[in-house]
Amino acid sequence: MSTSTTPAPPAPVKPGAGAAGPAGDASPAASGPPARRGRMSLLALAGLIGLAALALTHVSQGTAAVDLHTLWQLATGSSSDRTAHEQTAAVVLDSRLPRLAAGLLVGCALGAAGAALQSVSRNMLASPDTLAVNAGAYLAVVTVAAFGISLPALPAGATAFLGGLIAAAVVLGLSRAGAGPIRLVLAGSALTLALSGLSGMLLLLRSQQTTGLFAWGNGSLAQIGMQSIDRLAPLALVAFAGLMLMGRRLDILALGDDGAAVVGVNPRLTRSIAVILAVLLAAVSVAVAGPVGFVGLCAPAAVRLLSTWVPGLVRHRAFIPASALAGVLVVLGADVLLRAVFGAQAGAEVPTGIVTTCFGALVLIVLAQRSRDMGTDSGSTAFARLRSRRAFAVTLVATTAGLLGAVVVATLFGDATLLLGDVGNWLAGRSGRFVSYVLDTRVPRVAAALLAGAALAVAGAVVQAVSRNPLAEPGVLGVVSGAGVGAVAVLTVVPLASFWLIGGSALAGAAAAAALVFGLAARRGLEQNRLVLIGMGVHAGAGAFVSLLIVLTDPYNETKALAWLGGSTYGRTFPELLPVLVALVVALPVLAVMRRELDLIGLDNETPALLGVRLGATRLGLLSLAVLLTAGAVAAVGVIGFVGLVAPHAARALVGRRHTRVLPVSALLGALLVVVSDTVGRTVIAPAQIPVGLLTAVIGAPYFIWLLWRSRREG
The missing domain is CATH 1.10.3470.10 (ABC transporter involved in vitamin B12 uptake, BtuC)
Incomplete structure (x- = not known):
């Protein structure tokens, strides 16, 4: 028995149903929806407060001292020292805010992508990492760089999208839908090993052309200006909106292919569109910051744990944005922790993806400990x-x-x-x-x-x-x-x-x-x-x-x-x-x-x-x-x-x-x-x-x- 299938959404309640129990008394279900909406609002408020706190801490960290009072002076223009004000503005606008924006974009994109991939594959271990999407996108970018081609943001994003889409298509095409987590993880890991081998070969053979790509290949939020984010954020927004519009179809798809077909939802088409949108989100993340590891696994897993307290989170119009918010919290939290532990200078050199990968490793071990033994995947x-x-x-x-x-x-x-x-x-x-x-x-x-x-x-x-x-x-x-x-x-x-x-x-x-x-x-x-x-x-x-x-x-x-x-x-x-x-x-x-x-x-x-x-x-x-x-x-x-x-x-x-x-x-x-x-x-x-x-x-x-x-x- 597999524990990897995404929980099916609750059946919609008909108007007037559930107003009373069998004996005509008030049923607990009658007061359920308002209480659940209250929990959802409380959870959303807590997430936004946590995000604001992390964002303020994130902007204040760095090699130059920028505390909250300085940020307030910068925002209000009340600084008496004009030279210091200009220097602070240059640091914040050219380095701190682009890094924060990259964290917001990457976390949101990977969290939503992981949620979509887990839903369409019915596998709680699916993510841009385990489906080799990040490895494929990274190889595509390294290949272009190895031949001395410098691409602007949009062509670089398109290159990463193509590489990631091919990798995801191979893993999903060669794995049976719903076959359990082991087969998918092994398939994705082995393909990642092959793609990483090709990337490593290019990094060694073309070391001068690919200088700095090893650190970037572990996921780095360091940015110079907002050019890449300005060009790629609209693509991520379109893909995210597309997944939100597909929320009802994804809810129905969780009931099974036969049930979805009965109500007029084409399972194959729905999966294909969702995978394309998820890969586009992952490609945007790779183009901005490199392959940041395991965010797409951690964020939906955290939301799924919270769904036991807020059942409404299993519906995809809540599950996808909640996973996106959780992804942002994971990425910014990892970046804040990185610079707090290693210091500002080392934090600028060490990729954030290393910390998120450690988080993901812990999540994978916890999920393994909580799961049942899922039997034999005979494979051949x-x-x-x-x-x-x-x-x-x-x-x-x-x-x-x-x-x-x-x-x-x-x-x-x-x-x-x-x-x-x-x-x-x-x-x-x-x-x-x-x-x-x-x-x-x-x-x-x-x-x-x-x-x-x-x-x-x-x-x-x-x-x-x-x-x-x-x-x-x-x-x-x-x-x-x-x-x-x-x-x-x-x-x-x-x-x-x-x-x-x-x-x-x-x-x-x-x-x-x-x-x-x-x-x-x-x-x-x-x-x-x-x-x-x-x-x-x-x-x-x-x-x-x-x-x-x-x-x-x-x-x-x-x-x-x-x-x-x-x-x-x-x-x-x-x-x-x-x-x-x-x-x-x-x-x-x-x-x-x-x-x-x-x-x-x-x-x-x-x-x-x-x-x-x-x-x-x-x-x-x-x-x-x-x-x-x-x-x-x-x-x-x-x-x-x-x-x-x-x-x-x-x-x-x-x-x-x-x-x-x-x-x-x-x-x-x-x-x-x-x-x-x-x-x-x-x-x-x-x-x-x-x-x-x-x-x-x-x-x-x-x-x-x-x-x-x-x-x-x-x-």
């Missing part, structure tokens, strides 16, 4: 297909041959091309200085890619079996982001830190993130979907903290941290591969022994219990092995995405669901994917290089889209 019949031993043998031989060929190509090609004879001489210790130098640096890189790919793929197979979801991957447990926090913290504090210090910090961060996720989910026996949602919340919060560390450091460390977060085998040596090698040596024998438990736990909750499998302890043990493998891979090569998603699913489709076959084929396919990506990354633009993690995201995205489309048809 590949779990149930059987394959013959001959098919398994052919697959094993083919993947092994492919991996060996990829290793040979990776060893011979790069910024310098070698021959097999050179490799033979190097192995025999008879090679020249140049060949020795090339292979001494290249072979450890190939080995790092091979071991990390195998570890991530096996970890992904375990996570998919435990969560019983073929769209899950190790990143959803927050382990990768936790490792990123540990490693980037060392990189920013100790720029010349050794590999062992960075790797040890990554391992510690991964372990801390895993302990947090498991601890929060253990209260109800590590239920699969709750575990995934909590992991996504920790992943988002850790990612925001990583962005904070990068933004607060100098440009050199920013590039270094970005390269590490993109996954890189550059400069690896054989001793540095010890963590991932140890993880594989420890985990693989244990998984081989537990292959029966892996098969059973991937079926349902009842069958393992009937056969004597302790579900909670088994899940914890298997997930601990997945954490060990993921942390070892991240410590060795940095953050690499999509391997743990693509390789296990491809293996399962090739050899069936028995893990005695899935695990070795997954390891081979994962190693093959990372070795090929690393080879392409260091050869296609040599001597420059593309981080391997960005390429795996780009390579894995088409397969993932095909996977979602096929599983949607099968579902």
Whole structure:
């Protein structure tokens, strides 16, 4: 049973109905509407008072002292010092008021967009973030900037709108309406990973043309003048008005497609128009301030909680403006908190979206804790297909041959091309200085890619079996982001830190993130979907903290941290591969022994219990092995995405669901994917290089889209 469906609006009361109870006495319902209207008015008044207080506090914050008395003098023109008056006016009009206006516009747009997207998808976790709207809009803007094109406000908004609309169409088109939050969150998160990989690649390859876009990519309210806001605010107003006019249709749509069609509302058309308007609002927000994270999730969630006290809020003509007001409160509150904690100067440098993303991570964890376990999203019949031993043998031989060929190509090609004879001489210790130098640096890189790919793929197979979801991957447990926090913290504090210090910090961060996720989910026996949602919340919060560390450091460390977060085998040596090698040596024998438990736990909750499998302890043990493998891979090569998603699913489709076959084929396919990506990354633009993690995201995205489309048809 899913808790994600938006509550249906109360049925309209006919004139004269409800005036008396069954016995003719005055019914409580008779005095209900006035009381509810009073609560609605009281809530609106409290929201406006809170908004006014935040706005005054917001304008008074900054590097220059501007208190309330000074603002009053500026508003009334009663200042006796004309020079000071002009300086204050310049600060307020050119910087403070544009930042406040940006906060108002962004909060209103994202709050209303999140409310609309949650309604049309019938999913309380839908938002511009989870539908990849922000990621698509951001990629479109970065792409234009990377080629040196400077666009005015309206064309920039149109570019962001196009990118966001395509991303939303892909996620909604590949997800089944009402299929539950897990599928939508995983689909949107995986597409966001792919789009973010492309954005990161452009940021690294065109660093001069995209200077400052990393901080902007986390959502910054800093503005110079009101030009962008003046041009884009009318678009947001039109989109908001359109959603308000559709309020009655959205109320009817919440009753279900059949019920809506009976009363003459076209569900498909209504959803399409609402999505377009919501994406337009999100695009305006991205064009003004960049992708401010999770406001579209937090604001409607807060309003939905208040609807238990004010039931009228479930109607969309109240729900949408209330979500818009809540969005403004979240954005301005985050910006005020940011500058209060970090100071005025740091507040001008640190993006506001980092704070809102932390809020969103907490909301996601709370929603996960409050929800029920929503069952299995089977996603694909590949779990149930059987394959013959001959098919398994052919697959094993083919993947092994492919991996060996990829290793040979990776060893011979790069910024310098070698021959097999050179490799033979190097192995025999008879090679020249140049060949020795090339292979001494290249072979450890190939080995790092091979071991990390195998570890991530096996970890992904375990996570998919435990969560019983073929769209899950190790990143959803927050382990990768936790490792990123540990490693980037060392990189920013100790720029010349050794590999062992960075790797040890990554391992510690991964372990801390895993302990947090498991601890929060253990209260109800590590239920699969709750575990995934909590992991996504920790992943988002850790990612925001990583962005904070990068933004607060100098440009050199920013590039270094970005390269590490993109996954890189550059400069690896054989001793540095010890963590991932140890993880594989420890985990693989244990998984081989537990292959029966892996098969059973991937079926349902009842069958393992009937056969004597302790579900909670088994899940914890298997997930601990997945954490060990993921942390070892991240410590060795940095953050690499999509391997743990693509390789296990491809293996399962090739050899069936028995893990005695899935695990070795997954390891081979994962190693093959990372070795090929690393080879392409260091050869296609040599001597420059593309981080391997960005390429795996780009390579894995088409397969993932095909996977979602096929599983949607099968579902």
